[in-house]
Amino acid sequence: MPEEHPSDVKSEAGLTYKEAGVDIDAQDQALEGAKPAIRKSFTAGVLGDVGLFGGLFDPTKLGFDNAILVASADGVGTKLEVAKMAGVHRTVGRDLVQHCINDILVQGARPLFFMDYAAMGKLEPAIVSELVSGAADACAANGLALLGGETAEMPGLYKEGDFELVGFIVGAVQREHLIDGSRVRPGQVLLGLRSAGLHTNGYTLARRILFGELGLGIDDRPDELGGATVAEALLAEHRSYLELLWPLVEAGRVAAMAHITGGGIPGNLNRVLGECDARVDPGSWEPQPLFELLVRGGRLDPAEAFRAFNMGIGMILVVDEDEVAPVTESLAARGEEVLRIGSTTPGRGLVHLSA
Template structure:
């Protein structure tokens, strides 16, 4: 030790508060445990989450996905509403594995910030827990990190990992799609979790609005519109699949309809989607007009009112539309034709 050298420096001097981290863990523990079933074999604080697969499937195939909610978290922070982005995160991930027919088993979250706020973390995890319980999905672990030199002040980031399961013979992968099939779609409730950098550029930058400002064209405040929770399609999927064979599904997220629907098409097929065959939420008209955004750009950034697209046979389309008329919002939006794996908006 050098003469006169201080010996009282602490981790907290660098901006990391271990005690606050422990308090955050204590605050979220009850939310986490509220999602557990008897399949969860570990406790909070374990190095790894243990989950018993049991006899759910004869040939189980695990399906995993990881995602975040993008810069929507900035609007959540400005509005000081944090539980909705937690639900966004789970619902987005549930939809991603649903595309292959999988049901969620368990979820893990990652929350990183410049200065860990116990109440903020608790609110985010409460939202995650609410959505997990809605889907029968256990929140079995995660990471909460305080990184003051990576994130500034109250800035934070949020990500999640989901694992689901499906019977091997029931996997939906698009391989059965053929010319003549039809494309049906389930509606979104707005921007979901994509395009928020452009949203903020238009709403805050071009229009100079605040999160609590009321927008006549939308009939609500900025926060109310742009913090709407990302829709989950698990329940709708269950209803549709009971009476039809789903050949392929696409979750419409970043990249919009063209860059998501093409991911499930066989190399010999194109999809032709008929614009105007579904109602486009007014938020997209608002963003396009106020931001001066072209049609092409809008359809490549936003979901434009369609959250999940499904490919079925022409016969099954008729059955689905007839059986679910008046019970579920669902639209016939296009068809599959011979081609080379492209999506056209006509």
């Protein structure tokens, strides 16, 4: 009788991919749930439909003929942990898109399309649909397409309940409108625009302070927050400054812009200064109550607070002195408070926090 090879033995119930921890049906279900929101984000430049191997986009359909492409990638960090605690996921999808929009806006770029990547230990279709739909909502609101993405279920790499969310954005700027910091000169004025809160940075420290040092719960309402819950304060959406600032970008009124993210004002404004320094007066604006609570609860040194958090300023514009009035009037007409927070001086790209 011939010897039976192990590969010839048929088990009565073979192992499935789902039993190993990857549920393809759940992935399909998650995509189906997000498709309507994705299609609502499509612009004239999109070629094809949801589900192609590669997203197709024709920038000439949007009038770009002498354009430079501008690309960026980012995530929302441990804000995801707060979303998980609160059971709110759609907002972090919007956070992701709007963070990326601001990152290319500072170069003068208009966003064209966005792609997302979500990874987790166990795929929950409802959560994935909320994350992707939130991203699609923000794309539609800001005039760019959610062109594609990837959802990965990776048990063993991520624990059940853990997930990661990353975004990739591509925009375009006509060559003559590129903002690259080359117009920054000593004697220019720094104008600050308020953030909505932490935006998408500083959450590891904020969680340590609020939930560790202060022992607060996600639904608590500390007096400092004026009636808001901890969840509401921490999950305030990352602002998109695109529509607010686009008329100024097109008119060439801004010499440079800095999106204040990880590293705070010192770690982001320095990226656009070239051979200038910046003097920022921290006393020229009052941070939102959340920042005051974090500084007090963590006993933070001011320098550490300004390095970890945006401290209430989400975007800084560098403008000539004679542009201050028209820029301020333009933004005020849209209901935006404009804060004069400092100036540029001769130097080598350093940011000084002083009155």
